[in-house]
Amino acid sequence: MSGPQDWHREQIKAAVRMNGTTxxxxxxxxxxxxxxxxWALRRPWPAIEQIIAIHLxxxxxxxxxxxxxxxxxxxxGRRQKPSAHTAERHRQKAEAV
Known part of the structure; x- marks a missing residue:
């Protein structure tokens, strides 16, 4: 017998929309x-999964x-940190505020 199944990506997108955003x-x-x-709907990306989960x-x-x-x-073996490019964008965004 198999364990719990991952939500289908369409279920996730619908749930996010039902909570008022995209x-x-x-x-x-x-x-x-x-x-x-x-991409996080198709492959593991813990940082983004956390953001989506919190929203839901x-x-x-x-x-x-x-x-x-x-x-x-x-x-x-999962991606844990944002890429260098994403980290740089966060830094630039923070400096602009």
Whole structure:
């Protein structure tokens, strides 16, 4: 018998929309390129999964159980930090304010 299934990406997009925004808007608010949130629906990206989960009032492991262990820790080898490009954009955005 298999365990819990990951939410389908269309379910995630619909849930985000039902909560009043879009993945693109969430990405912009968090300082990411809009396409990065869509990539996170297809491949593991813990930082973005956390943002989406918080918006939905859930834990990332509730939405993507295959990507996390029982304790809610991302499986090894997963992207943990934003890219250098994203980090630079965050820094520039902070300086501009």
């Amino acid at each position: 993945l693109s808007a969430l990405a912009k608010q968090a300082g990411y390129e809009p396409s990065s949130f869509y 009032g859930r834990r990332p492991q509730d939405i993507w159980p295959s990507r996390y262990d029982r304790r809610g820790i991302p499986h090894a």
